[in-house]
Amino acid sequence: MWLRPTIATATDAVAAELFVTWSTSTTGAYASSTATSSVGTFGTVIVENQWNFVSMDIPAGLSATNTVVGFAVKTPATGASAEMVFLLDDIRAYNDSIVVDLGGNISTSTATATPVYLKTTGGTEKAIGYVSMTAAPKVTLIPTVLVETPVTLELISNTSNILQTDTTAVETLSLSIDLGTYLAAGDIRWYDQAVAVTTPITWLNGASPISISLGY
Numbered sequence: 001m002w003l004r005p006t007i008a009t010a011t012d013a014v015a016a017e018l019f020v021t022w023s024t025s026t027t028g029a030y031a032s033s034t035a036t037s038s039v040g041t042f043g044t045v046i047v048e049n050q051w052n053f054v055s056m057d058i059p060a061g062l063s064a065t066n067t068v069v070g071f072a073v074k075t076p077a078t079g080a081s082a083e084m085v086f087l088l089d090d091i092r093a094y095n096d097s098i099v100v101d102l103g104g105n106i107s108t109s110t111a112t113a114t115p116v117y118l119k120t121t122g123g124t125e126k127a128i129g130y131v132s133m134t135a136a137p138k139v140t141l142i143p144t145v146l147v148e149t150p151v152t153l154e155l156i157s158n159t160s161n162i163l164q165t166d167t168t169a170v171e172t173l174s175l176s177i178d179l180g181t182y183l184a185a186g187d188i189r190w191y192d193q194a195v196a197v198t199t200p201i202t203w204l205n206g207a208s209p210i211s212i213s214l215g216y
Contacts, residue, residue, distance in 0.1 A: 001055075002113065002130065003039070004087040007048045017041045017074035020056065022066045029070025035059035036072070045134065051089075051113045053132035053140065058093065090130065094142050098127065100155075102137035103174035107164035111137065116157040126153055131162060 005018075018040065021033035028034070037056045039046065046052050073084065100116070111131045116139045118127040129141040155175070163171045 001053075001091040002051050002089040003046065003054055004051045004089075005042065005046060005048050006085040006087070007042075018046060019072045019074070021070040021072055022059065022062055023068045023070065024065045026068055026070075029068045030072060033070065033072075034066050035062060047134070052134055053130065054134075055140065092142050096143065097129075098141040100129070100139040100141060101176040102131065102139065102162070103176070104172035105164045106133075106137045106162060106173075108133060109164075110161045114158055114161040116141065116155065118153045119156055121152055121154065126151075131157075 003018075017038060020037050020039060021029050022035045023029040023033045037059055039054050039056065042048060045054070071086065098118075102111075112133050114131040116129050116131065117125055118141055119125050125144055126147055127141040127143045129139040131137065131139050159173065163173060
């Protein structure tokens with residue numbers, strides 16, 4: 001999920017930890033949950049007053065009746081009294097995903113939450129993810145529909161948001177994808193929605209599988 005905690009001052013979140021709970025009832029989600037998973041502590045995994053991408057394994061032992069999901073916050077530091085407001089977005093449960101590691105001149109101010117799509121050449125969306133700057137720049141692409149047969153997919157995003165403005169007028173962007181044991185890496189083609197690009201740029205399977213230059 002994407003999570004944005006709005007907190008008045010950073011001290012109000014010191015030592016606070018956010019948990020996700022599963023239960024069979026709305027009251028149980030807070031008082032006597034079936035299972036609890038830690039999302040992380042504020043100021044480290046969770047940064048206040050900005051969007052954070054957080055993921056966790058669904059705990060073992062749940063049944064079909066555990067249909068209620070709740071949130072619980074560990075008691076913060078002594079003296080903290082400000083109210084915490086949490087915004088949640090793009091909550092998904094999934095089995096498979098593709099993680100794209102981003103490198104180069106990534107903007108720390110505008111890249112966060114920039115949408116990245118996997119679409120067919122006809123424009124049908126197959127997966128979507130959003131740029132996360134937590135720990136390291138990356139995108140977790142989660143399928144929106146089942147991909148059952150081999151198909152050419154195009155990676156589409158707005159590089160004006162992802163890349164920072166470089167005073168040297170040279171910007172670099174690198175992509176690294178690990179498809180695990182399911183698929184072998186094929187052609188990766190990048191489309192930029194912010195610029196009138198009529199043809200995609202082939203990243204892999206080009207002149208060199210190690211280094212492909214990109215003009216921006």
